[in-house]
Amino acid sequence: xxxxxxxxxxxxxxxxxxxxxxxxxxxxxxxxxxxxxxxxxxxxxxxxxxxxxxxxxxxxxxxxxxxxxxxxxxxxxxxxxxxxxxxxxxxxxxxxxxxxxxxxxxxxxxxxxxxxxxxxxxxxxxxxxxxxxxxxxxxx
Amino acid sequence: xxxxxxxxxxxxxxxxxxxxxxxxxxxxxxxxxxxxxxxxxxxxxxxxxxxxxxxxxxxxxxxxxxxxxxxxxxxxxxxxxxxxxxxxxxxxxxxxxxxxxxxxxxxxxxxxxxxxxxxxxxxxxxxxxx
Numbered sequence: 621x622x623x624x625x626x627x628x629x630x631x632x633x634x635x636x637x638x639x640x641x642x643x644x645x646x647x648x649x650x651x652x653x654x655x656x657x658x659x660x661x662x663x664x665x666x667x668x669x670x671x672x673x674x675x676x677x678x679x680x681x682x683x684x685x686x687x688x689x690x691x692x693x694x695x696x697x698x699x700x701x702x703x704x705x706x707x708x709x710x711x712x713x714x715x716x717x718x719x720x721x722x723x724x725x726x727x728x729x730x731x732x733x734x735x736x737x738x739x740x741x742x743x744x745x746x747x748x749x750x751x752x753x754x755x756x757x758x759x760x
Numbered sequence: 761x762x763x764x765x766x767x768x769x770x771x772x773x774x775x776x777x778x779x780x781x782x783x784x785x786x787x788x789x790x791x792x793x794x795x796x797x798x799x800x801x802x803x804x805x806x807x808x809x810x811x812x813x814x815x816x817x818x819x820x821x822x823x824x825x826x827x828x829x830x831x832x833x834x835x836x837x838x839x840x841x842x843x844x845x846x847x848x849x850x851x852x853x854x855x856x857x858x859x860x861x862x863x864x865x866x867x868x869x870x871x872x873x874x875x876x877x878x879x880x881x882x883x884x885x886x887x888x889x890x
Binding site: 647674 | 788791803809816
């Protein structure tokens with residue numbers, strides 16, 4: 621299969637899917653959410669499990685995949701959120717991540733264009749990635 | 761194809777909007793509406809998140825809820841106004857009268873399309889056809 625046909629196939633696969641990214645580190649959430657949008661997904665963002673449940677319960681929102689960090693502030697962590705989803709919305713898939721490196725790696729597997737960033741990366745790498753996105757946008 | 765036959769149309773990068781709003785139900789609705797209008801939209805759920813994004817990413821306009829937890833909204837206003845080149849702001853709140861200043865103010869509850877229209881007029885987006 622050619623590169624272009626693979627790309628078209630990836631776009632078709634993602635066209636109707638909605639992902640909810642749950643992450644309390646704003647720069648990580650921003651980069652992953654923007655990356656997934658560039659890949660063709662519709663993406664909602666939540667800061668913690670409580671916000672995630674409010675989005676999942678909104679009648680106008682239908683989420684296919686919840687992409688959630690495990691460690692989050694608040695009364696409910698990622699495991700608790702996964703249990704809530706299994707009990708209340710069993711048709712919704714859940715991907716739990718732990719740590720920025722793992723999150724980036726799994727986001728890369730969702731988006732067939734390739735990995736988000738080379739591993740390992742640190743906070744500065746996240747900022748550099750944001751600057752890259754900005755520079756890329758300016759070329760249009 | 762010869763170079764002479766290529767016409768390059770003027771294009772502008774979509775403006776970047778930061779939505780700083782503590783109520784997730786408002787935040788995702790106005791963010792979705794702005795994306796539908798063609799803007800690039802970033803989201804922050806608190807004052808510290810908004811300040812982190814503003815320090816890391818160039819933002820063309822900030823939609824700021826003054827009623828962020830604590831005095832968070834006003835902290836962000838002070839931070840913006842102290843900058844050499846202050847970011848444009850649209851202020852929103854459900855609890856206060858229009859604040860002193862030049863920024864547009866929208867009282868909650870509001871329709872997402874109302875705010876999106878205000879953003880579009882403020883940034884002249886989309887650009888007029890050449």
